[in-house]
Each structure stands twice: as structure tokens, then as C-alpha cells.
Amino acid sequence: MEYLSYSKENQIGTILLQHAPANALCSPMIKEIDTVLNEIENDTDVKAIVIRGEGRFFSAGADIKEFTTVKDASGFSELGAFGQQVFDRIEQFSKPVIAAIHGAALGGGLELAMACHIRLVTDSAKLGLPELQLGLVPGFAGSQRLPRYVGAAKATEMLLTSEPIIGTDALQWGLANHAVSEEDLLDTAYGLASKAASKSAVAVGLALELVDYARNGEYEQGAKKETEAFGKAFASHDGQEGIKAFIEKRKPDFQDR
Ligand SMILES: C/C=C/C(=O)SCCNC(=O)CCNC(=O)[C@H](O)C(C)(C)COP(=O)(O)OP(=O)(O)OC[C@H]1O[C@@H](n2cnc3c(N)ncnc32)[C@H](O)[C@@H]1OP(=O)(O)O
Numbered sequence: 001m002e003y004l005s006y007s008k009e010n011q012i013g014t015i016l017l018q019h020a021p022a023n024a025l026c027s028p029m030i031k032e033i034d035t036v037l038n039e040i041e042n043d044t045d046v047k048a049i050v051i052r053g054e055g056r057f058f059s060a061g062a063d064i065k066e067f068t069t070v071k072d073a074s075g076f077s078e079l080g081a082f083g084q085q086v087f088d089r090i091e092q093f094s095k096p097v098i099a100a101i102h103g104a105a106l107g108g109g110l111e112l113a114m115a116c117h118i119r120l121v122t123d124s125a126k127l128g129l130p131e132l133q134l135g136l137v138p139g140f141a142g143s144q145r146l147p148r149y150v151g152a153a154k155a156t157e158m159l160l161t162s163e164p165i166i167g168t169d170a171l172q173w174g175l176a177n178h179a180v181s182e183e184d185l186l187d188t189a190y191g192l193a194s195k196a197a198s199k200s201a202v203a204v205g206l207a208l209e210l211v212d213y214a215r216n217g218e219y220e221q222g223a224k225k226e227t228e229a230f231g232k233a234f235a236s237h238d239g240q241e242g243i244k245a246f247i248e249k250r251k252p253d254f255q256d257r
Contacts, residue, residue, distance in 0.1 A: 001035075001036070002032070003018060003028060003029035004019075004029060004036070006036045006039070008043075008046050010194060010197070011045060011046060011048065011194075011197040012049070012193045013040050013043075013046040015033065016052055017029070017053040017054060017058070017059055018054045018055075019063075020054075021056070022056070022059070022060035022061075023053040023054070023055065023060065023109070024059065024060055024061060024062065024063035024064065024065070024066075025059055025061065025063060025112065025140075026063035026065075030082060030083055030086050037093065040095065041093075044256060046095065047201055047256075048095060048096045048098065048193035048196045048197045049095060050099075050190065051098070051099050051113075052100040052186075052189070053102070053103070053109075055103075057102070057103035057105075057109070058100075058101040058102060058105040058125070059104075059105060060109055061108040062108035066079075076139070080140060083111070083139060083140035083141075087141060090115040091115045091116075091117075091212060093117075093208070094201075094205040094208060095204070096117050096196045096204065097118075098116060098189050098192060099113040099119045100186060101120065101121045101176075102122045102125055102185055103122075104125060104126040104127070106127070106129070106164060107128075107129060107131055108140050110127050110129060110142060110146075111141060111142040113127075114141075117208065118192065119175065119176045120177060120178050120180065120189050121167035121171070122167050122181065123166065123167045123168050123179050123180065123181060124167060125166065125170075126166060127167070127176075128158055128163060128165060129142045129143075129146060129159055130163075130164070131159075143155075143159065148215065150173045154173055167179040200233075200236065200238030200242070202233060202236045202257065203239070206229040206232060206233055210222065210225060210226055210229055213225055236257060237257045238252070238254045238255060238256065
């Protein structure tokens with residue numbers, strides 16, 4: 001891997017973006033994220049993922065320098081489509097993905113973070129979609145995901161002004177789950193990841209699938225899916241073990257099956 005490193009510890013995988021100076025998301029880096037997801041998908045030992053950035057920023061967005069190598073509109077559309085494909089995969093991933101954001105998550109960096117299941121930000125981190133400042137629009141589905149979190153009015157303002165908001169505002173606006181100090185960011189991220197990792201992977205996968213469905217699906221269909229998942233979870237080893245452990249007043253011994 002040239003633009004990121006991947007490591008795992010205590011059932012938590014870490015994707016560390018490493019593309020100095022701003023962790024710009026060039027196409028090869030996005031490809032590397034996709035490759036690492038293949039590895040994580042097949043590794044039953046990894047039960048949660050933290051994505052974070054090395055250096056000053058989480059990520060300052062798509063690689064503006066790479067833009068100069070694109071020939072025409074269809075090439076630029078393809079670049080966007082590839083990012084969307086990988087980020088959609090993150091959103092639909094069967095294991096929880098947590099973005100730990102410091103410094104800045106701008107443009108594609110915020111689009112990546114918005115595809116994650118949970119976003120933790122430092123109080124002063126800058127989050128925004130400044131593409132209009134470049135005469136462009138978002139390409140990795142930021143125009144679609146941002147309004148889901150902050151509502152159409154605030155998303156429109158963020159797009160039209162290109163101005164970032166800070167972490168504490170992101171928390172208030174529903175874009176971030178928690179805003180913490182710089183020194184607490186990793187403890188908060190790994191604490192959350194290890195709570196998720198302590199659950200049954202079967203139940204976690206079903207829960208993520210249901211919440212993902214709720215984003216675009218119909219309520220009634222989603223509720224029907226939930227009853228099916230409820231049955232599946234009940235019939236799983238871990239469903240039975242969880243109930244038994246509660247009755248016996250002990251910690252469950254989940255085996256992810
Ligand atoms: C589909 C997706 C589309 C997109 O994502 S379009 C891109 C959207 N993102 C942006 O427009 C953000 C652009 N960057 C900035 O606004 C600023 O930068 C920062 C706020 C992130 C940091 O500002 P400061 O602290 O003053 O540093 P600095 O000197 O501007 O940047 C440090 C180095 O980082 C490079 N860099 C920053 N962002 C990008 C980027 N998105 N693509 C490629 N390089 C980037 C710069 O050029 C420079 O590099 P050097 O030191 O070699 O001059």
C-alpha cells in the first residue's frame with residue numbers, strides 16, 4: 001500500500017490515510033481502501049474499523065492535483081463514480097466503520113467520513129464541502145449525504161458558501177456523533193469500536209443492514225425486514241447465548257455465529 005496503512009489490534013482494524021501533506025484522496029488511494037475492505041470482509045478476527053488520517057488532517061478532499069490529468073467530462077464523471085462506489089461499500093459494510101476526524105475533513109474527505117457509520121470529530125476540526133470554491137460540485141455523493149445529516153437548508157448554505165463548520169457545530173447539527181478534544185479523539189474512537197466489537201458480529205451485521213435500509217427504503221418494508229432479522233438473531237448461537245447469559249447473570253460468550 002502506498003497511500004495508507006492497515007493494521008489490526010484487539011479485533012479492531014485501523015485504516016490510516018497516509019498521503020502527505022493533506023491526505024488527498026487520489027484514485028489509487030481510494031482503490032487501496034477498496035482492497036483493504038476486501039481483506040477486512042474476509043477476516044473474522046476484525047469486528048470494527050477506525051479510519052483516521054496521519055499528519056495535520058483527516059483528509060482535505062479529492063486530489064486536486066490529479067484533476068489536472070483528467071481529459072474530459074466523462075473522465076471526471078468516472079472519477080466521481082469510482083469514489084461513490086467505494087464509499088457506498090463503506091456505508092453498506094457489514095462491520096462498523098468509525099471515522100476519527102482531526103484537522104480537516106473537506107470535500108472528498110468529508111464525503112468519505114459521511115459514508116462511515118459513526119463520525120467522531122475534534123472540537124476544532126473543519127468540516128465542509130468547498131467544491132464550489134473550485135467551480136465544481138461534490139462528486140463522491142456529498143450533495144446527497146450532507147442533507148441527510150444536517151437538513152437541506154444547512155447543507156445548501158455549506159455548499160453555496162464553501163465555508164466549513166467546526167467540530168462542535170458538526171455535533172450540534174447532527175453531522176458528528178461526538179466532538180472531543182484532540183487528545184481524547186483516539187481513546188473515544190477505539191472505546192466505541194471496542195464496544196461494538198464486543199457484540200455478536202451476527203447481530204451487528206443485521207443492525208447495520210437495517211439502519212442502511214432505513215436511509216432509502218420504505219418504513220413498512222424495513223419493519224418487515226426487521227422482524228426477519230429479529231428471528232435470525234434469535235435463532236443464532238449468540239442470540240441464544242445472550243438470553244441465557246442474562247438469565248444466569250453472567251457475561252455472554254459470543255461466538256459470532
Ligand atoms: C469529489 C471530491 C472533490 C473534492 O474533494 S475537491 C477538493 C475539496 N477540498 C478542498 O478544496 C480543500 C483544499 N485545501 C484547503 O482548503 C487547505 O489546503 C486546507 C484547509 C486543507 C489546509 O490549509 P493550510 O493549513 O493553509 O495548508 P495549505 O498550504 O493550503 O495545504 C497544505 C498542502 O496540502 C495541499 N493540499 C491541500 N488540499 C489538497 C487537495 N485537496 N488536493 C491536493 N493537495 C492538497 C496543498 O496544496 C499544500 O501542498 P504544498 O505544501 O505542496 O503546497
